[in-house]
Amino acid sequence: MIAFIKNSTLDSIKKKLFILYLLNVTDIIFTLLLLQTGYFAEVNILMVNAVKSPFASFMLKIILPALLLYYLYRKICISDTSQLRAANIGINISLTLYTLVNLSHLVWTALLPVFMRMNY
Structure with a gap:
């Protein structure tokens, strides 16, 4: 695992960008599901209004990041070794x-039954 984190090859960075995208997608899925329970509120001030609309959520958290990560990957493809190392650090922080x-x-999902019992 440590070797994967330190590895700043293009192939490793490509895998990390894919993992980052998956984490982004699971973030919005969890967020929307937890919001539907009525026990939770969106705390990200940039997403507070977006989560009110499934379409806006989809665009902001699935389509836009896919395009941005693809653009980033294309730029990383033409980077030198020192730039790959710097990109790797930023991607690891994001991950x-x-x-x-x-x-x-x-x-919060695991604690949801506790919140539900408190209402009865």
Whole structure:
């Protein structure tokens, strides 16, 4: 795992970008599902209004990131070794943050029965 994190080859970065995209998609899925319970609110000020519309959520969290990550990948393809290392650091930071966000969603999902029992 440590080797994968440190690896800044183009192939490794491509895999990390794919994982980042999957974490982004699971973030919006978890967010929308948790919001539907009525026990949770969106805390990301950039997404508060977007989550009110499934279409806006889809565009902002699935289509736009796919396009941006593809653009980033195309730019990374023509990068030198030092640029690949810098990109790898930024991508690893993003992966860490999105992993924490998804873990938080998992914790809230696990705690959902507790919240539901408190209402009875």
